Structure formats: structure tokens, C-alpha cells
């Protein structure tokens with residue numbers, strides 16, 4: 001085999017190795033994505049079980065689950081309070097003259113008398 005043939009052979013083999021490596025990476029990525037998809041399914045099912053459990057046993061949770069059930073209840077209460085706060089903020093009006101706050105249905109500012 002001449003020098004040129006050897007070079008061509010080396011380059012061809014290197015190309016083949018790169019191709020094999022790319023295929024290997026593609027296969028690995030595919031498998032990793034499949035694993036991630038299955039993990040997502042498991043997570044969704046766990047979540048479903050949790051939702052069903054809380055829905056069913058919110059008021060009488062097994063001591064094993066009481067801490068989590070109570071944390072969820074506390075967070076739900078906080079969310080409800082925050083949402084009520086948001087609603088209050090919406091019906092709030094600010095006087096263009098003095099900047100005092102008032103309810104949305106106010107016609108005059110209680111501080112400076114400005115019509116609002």
C-alpha cells in the first residue's frame with residue numbers, strides 16, 4: 001500500500017469512527033429521553049395518587065401523610081388569602097390629587113375632597 005492509500009485509509013477509518021461515535025451519542029440521547037419520559041410518567045402518577053389521597057382523606061389523613069396533607073392545606077389557604085388580596089387591590093382607587101387610596105366605588109376622595 002502506497003503512502004497515498006495509507007492516508008486515504010487512515011482518513012476513512014477516522015471518518016468511520018466519528019460516524020460510529022455520532023450514532024452512539026444519538027442512541028444514548030434517545031435512551032436518555034425515553035428514561036426521562038418514563039420518569040415523567042411516574043411523577044405524574046405519584047401526583048395523581050397524592051391528589052386523590054388529599055381529596056379523599058383531607059380531613060382524616062393517615063399519620064404517615066398528615067404532614068404533607070397539612071402543608072398542602074396551609075398552602076391552599078395562603079393562596080386563597082393572596083387571591084383575595086389581589087381582588088382587593090383591583091377594586092382599589094387612588095386619588096389623582098393627593099394619592100390617597102379608596103375603594104373603587106368612591107366618588108370623592110375622603111382626604112382632600114377631590115372628585116375621583
Ligand SMILES: [Zn+2]
Nearest residue numbers: 095098109112
Ligand atoms: Zn385626594
